[in-house]
Amino acid sequence: MTALGFLYPGHSAEDDYPRIEQLLGSDVRLQLVHTDIGEDAHRIDALREMGSAARLSAGVEELRLSGAEAVVWACTSGSFVYGWEGAHEQVRALARAAGLPASSTSFAFAHAAREVGARRVAIAATYPQDVADLFAAFLREAGVEVVSTRASGIITAAEVGTWGETEILELARAGDHPDADAVLLPDTALHTAAHLSALEKDLSKPVLTANQVTVWEALRLADRKVNAPTLGTLFTKEPIIQV
Template identity: 40%
Template sequence: MDLGLLYPTRDCGEADFAELCRRLDPAIGLGFAYAEWGETVGDLGELDAAGQTAAVREIGAPERLTRAADAFATTPDVVSWACSSCSFTRGLDGARAQAAALATHLGVPASSTSLAYLAALERLDAGRVALASVYHPDLTALFTAFLAEAGVTTVHAVSAGAGSDRELAAWGPERITELAVAADHEDAQAVLVPETALHTTPLVTGLEARLRKPVLPATAVTVWDALDRLGAVPVRDGLGTLFTDGAGLRRPSSSSS
């Protein structure tokens, strides 16, 4: 089974995806193709909040994604636009349009990290979340609005105001842990960490033990959702709630987000 990930920047979080897939099942094939940033985007970390929002909206244009998908060496069995902000900034309809364009273009199931969050929260029956956001507060608010469109309430959110995805890829375990702990709230049924550049696979089990609730990093939800669309999610200890033997999960509905 081959999982195709569209990704925004080379040499950031790919190793975390590879580690997760290897620990789930070494037979999972993993391929990357890269969407192109807009011609006016230089260093994302140097842009102000409005500039960052415009840049991530631009790269998520469906025509950019389908063009990037042509770079896969072979057609994958399932594809996901593996970027949180580049999918939620267009709203729920925009995220669905991205996935629909990819599915039509490649002829395979398609999703994105943002849609994966909705699928995971539905499966967990979790309607109240805490948000450990690496983004500027303006981008955090857009993700909160995206979740609200799908009926998910954000009870608490923190915003780290980080710059580029390359900066985020260099974050160590302590900084990621501090962000997740700061975001947690007693009313939250899950803690979301929406950034695919972060290296979170080795941390999720410890975070769930500490916070006593599901912790959903972007890498984990993206891979889980893609495999779930193929009906092929492995059960593995040590990789968080989504990959346990049905603990905390309800049966899938007949339709997907």
């Protein structure tokens, strides 16, 4: 049994995790601990507060007692808003507090893009434009070329959590770009686990979504690889790796 720990902000799309656990179809257990988000707002100051060390450390002990082998801060905007160096320091502090390998959803996107061979990506974000632009800047720091960034201007995670397949497909289509090797949907408040096959079929390219890459990142930290095609190209046995 591989136990993986996640610090998840609030209660918007946490049900993606038991769904992903079921779709993995193997001896993997996903343990969520919810962190206090403070103000629910896709605003830079609120996001920085949401990802503060004090809020993250509050859930670490519960994860450690759960037997988790790795921990991921399951929040994209609450990590990349600190910038490249700040996001690294956030993860280092989390690793020290947990005594476990640690990462965040922002780094998961960078690693997942490389795994599927996506040198150029398009961002289809629920965020306001200024927040989406910070994610694009983070990816560029990671060596990923961003060919387009579409922002939806949604302020709260609560609203994002109400979106279904129709809205998610519309978001992905609107954010796609003909030069993009993959499309990224960076919000862990978005329910996407049930729609990954439909997204990739519709766009005819890999689609990386926040909760999907977060779980994959935790598996990577635990040195586990699971073949689960229903979770998209990222979870296939034969990743498309460009050299």
